Amino acid sequence: MNDPLRPVVYAYTTVFEVLSAVATACNRRHPDGTVLAVSGAPVASLNSVISPNLEPSPETIEEMAAGAGLADLPWSIKVRGIPGPRVTEMAARHGLTSSTAQPLMIRRPDAGAPLPTMNDSLRMLRVRDDELDLYVTALAEGFGVPREAFAMFAAPELSKVEGITHYLAWVDGVPVGTGMAAVSGDLLGVFNIAVLPGHRRRGYGQAITTEIVRAGHEVGAATAYLYSSMMGEHVYSSAGFRVAEMLTTFTAPT
DSSP, X not given: OOOTTXXXXXXXXXXXXXXXXXHTSEEEEOTTSOEXXXXXXXXXXXXXXXXXXXXXXXXXXXXXHTSTTOTTSOOEEEEESSOOHHHHHHHHHTTOOEEEEEEEEEEOGGGOOOOOOSXXXXXXXXXXXXXXXXXXXXXXXXXXXXXXXXXXXXXXXXHTSTXXXXXXXXXXXXXXXXXXXXXXXXXXXXXXXXXXXTSOSSSHHHHHHHHHHHHHHHTTOOXXXXXXXXXXXXXXXXXXXXXXXXXXXXXXXX
16 A cells, blocks of 8 residues: 555654653554553553554554553554544544544655744753753643653653654743654654743744754754644644644543
8 A cells, every 4th residue: 555654654653662661661563563652641642552554453453452551541542544433433442432633744855954043032952861850841831731741751761762852942041942853764753842831922833843853954854744733733834844644543531
């Protein structure tokens, strides 16, 4: 089956594999590429069974979900596009009856390396080990969730994984935003883009994203991808990203 986006989605699943390996060592990949990745975080989207396939197998997803690690945790099933009835019914059997869609957005190499940000006051710096707690605090504040939701990002082991880079954005010595890059060959995953309350609507989200993309170009990762919220889509469009497909996430109702 011709599936030009599969390498991108596979890279995305690999990032979750890495996160879970550092946080809990609870992960598994099926021969068809489907991943079980359990971070242990109290967030359903960070404890997932993810299929990178255009035609996900409900049997494989169910087999992976039955593995150790998901008990007593909020969790999710992620599939590409609009899921068929068999996947939807299987998710419902596990109590995952709520679904949301996120656009996969890609910035192609022919868009070129972005120019340096025009925001002279914003500084994008890699996070040092002694700043990881500050990074997690800023990330949680930016997303409006309890700090423990992202505690795994404070693990020094994660920042030492090849290709993973955390960023803090600073203005006048104050952290105003966060980001994370995950480089795999010529692919750059953009994650954890958040701007803190009180610093929004100043173009910082676009500037942070652009700087991460520019850094990716410098190491040969000229194809950038991310999964956006519907609200954030216009920000990433202005940074050169375009919608390629959708990701459906099943969770339990809240």
